[in-house]
Amino acid sequence: MAISFIRVDDRMIHGQTCTRWALEYPCDGLVAVNDLAATNPTLKAAYKNASGKKTFVWTYDEWKEKSGKVLTSKDNYFLITKEPLLMAKILVEDKFVPGIKEVVIGPCNDRDGAVKLGNNQSVTQAEAEALEKITQTGYNVEFALVKDEAIGNWKKFREKFGFK
Template structure:
């Protein structure tokens, strides 16, 4: 198993990821995919410092180049993107299929203009909703949970608010 946990979290890597989620889904390392963070050495180092696990911060293009090595690795990784669109690119467009993962856990989404509020600190735009729909159609369950014990439901519960 190479990927033990898949998450969308606008903060990407922080203490709750490794401490709380790490108990439920053990991992040896973290792969964070975000073009802006990967292209900014200060941001990249800050994310790496947020965890005591081996941490990679990659662009989407780099991930596409190494995705098969990730799948075949004996190391168990968390796969995290900052936004649903990037996760859709990985799971749907690149057809990356982590064999043991059937659920994408969605964490915080900041309140913004034109965002639909689903729960506390979980607001998403129509474009993000379109990505959730595509991820679900690719065979994944999309579940909204800030923490393991703070689950507010899955995409099926909220999709009508985005026109699905």
């Protein structure tokens, strides 16, 4: 398996991702998909230096071009996006099949128009629609900053956004 863990995290790559989650889901490297980070040399360097692992910071277009190589790699990678909308685009619209069916939602900062679900886990209506699409495609969506402090599955929260 080339994708060992899928995460949405507004900080993308940081200590928890690289140490704590790597204990639960072993990986050889990280692939972060975010146009802003991938096109900003300072941000890209910061993310690449944060992990201590082989790290790729790609634009969405680079991801589309290289995702097949990730799937066929002998190495295991985390797939990370900053927001649920891009993850839905990858998993649902592009029909990318990572070989696993679990998506973990990490930190999503409190913002105007967002509904607070837990500590540092807030979701906008547009993000909720993306999470619903991901779930309807057969993925289990779990909210967890760290594994042993998960606050629940998307099914627990979906009614707050009008989904029955």
